[in-house]
Structures are given as C-alpha cells and as structure tokens.
Amino acid sequence: MYREIYIPYFVAIMLNALKEEKDLRDLEINEELIEKVYNRRILGNEGKHYFEHYSQRLCVFYKGIGGMEEKAARALLRRICSVDYYPINLAFGIYKQETGNDDYEKFMDLIADLGNDFYIEYDPKKGLKFYSKMLRDWWRVYYGDNE
Numbered sequence: 001m002y003r004e005i006y007i008p009y010f011v012a013i014m015l016n017a018l019k020e021e022k023d024l025r026d027l028e029i030n031e032e033l034i035e036k037v038y039n040r041r042i043l044g045n046e047g048k049h050y051f052e053h054y055s056q057r058l059c060v061f062y063k064g065i066g067g068m069e070e071k072a073a074r075a076l077l078r079r080i081c082s083v084d085y086y087p088i089n090l091a092f093g094i095y096k097q098e099t100g101n102d103d104y105e106k107f108m109d110l111i112a113d114l115g116n117d118f119y120i121e122y123d124p125k126k127g128l129k130f131y132s133k134m135l136r137d138w139w140r141v142y143y144g145d146n147e
Contacts, residue, residue: 018033119131
C-alpha cells in the first residue's frame with residue numbers, strides 16, 4: 001500500500017480541478033470523475049504548469065559538483081519515479097555515473113537535499129521513493145525513463 005503524504009498544494013490543485021470540471025459540465029463528483037480529472041487534467045498538458053517549477057528548481061538550486069549535481073538529481077528522480085522504492089545502492093551507482101564522484105557522504109547530502117525540498121524520502125529499509133504520489137506520477141509522465 002502506498003502511504004500518501006498530503007501536501008496542501010497538491011490537495012488544492014485536485015480540489016480546484018474537480019470543482020472546475022463539476023461546474024463546467026454539471027457532473028456529480030464520483031470516483032470516475034476523480035480518475036478522469038487526475039489523469040487528464042492534472043497529469044495532462046493542462047496541468048503541466050502546476051508542477052513544472054519542481055523541474056526548474058533543480059537547475060537553480062542544485063549547482064554543486066561543477067553542475068553535475070543537477071544532472072545526478074534528474075537521473076535519480078527519473079529512476080525513482082518508475083518504482084515504489086528504489087534501492088539506495090543503485091541510486092549511489094547512478095550518482096557515481098552521473099558525477100564521476102564516489103563520495104558517499106556527498107551522495108547522501110544530495111539525497112537529504114532532495115528530501116528537504118519534498119521530492120523524495122528515504123527509508124533505510126526500503127530505499128528511496130517520491131514524497132508525493134501526485135508528483136511521482138507527474139514526473140513519470142514528463143521525465144520518466146522510457147526504457
């Protein structure tokens with residue numbers, strides 16, 4: 001079971017989209033409408049702007065290791081968004097590949113930064129996962145691994 005941490009911003013986005021859809025089409029809010037709004041409006045082109053700042057922030061705030069920190073962060077998020085939990089050892093491998101740096105402490109600093117900025121969270125027993133299912137789904141749609 002996926003334990004969702006509800007961030008008020010994400011709740012507000014969903015409630016606003018549901019209200020707009022209900023008002024525009026005079027529909028009853030039910031499970032089918034919620035799924036439709038989530039998949040088409042939130043994750044679709046109409047909702048892209050709600051989350052784009054999460055991607056843009058990486059190039060502003062993740063400038064360490066001669067600019068390689070952003071590259072590593074993007075590569076990690078691309079992998080983490082495709083699974084429930086991503087093993088920390090595999091994440092460290094991605095970090096080393098993207099940065100050319102095998103300093104585990106620096107890697108864990110990056111993981112802490114991504115956690116403090118509400119991208120991911122780290123469970124020492126399970127690994128890394130996105131902090132929010134909505135952000136995870138959005139990231140997977142726009143930046144996920146297509147392999």
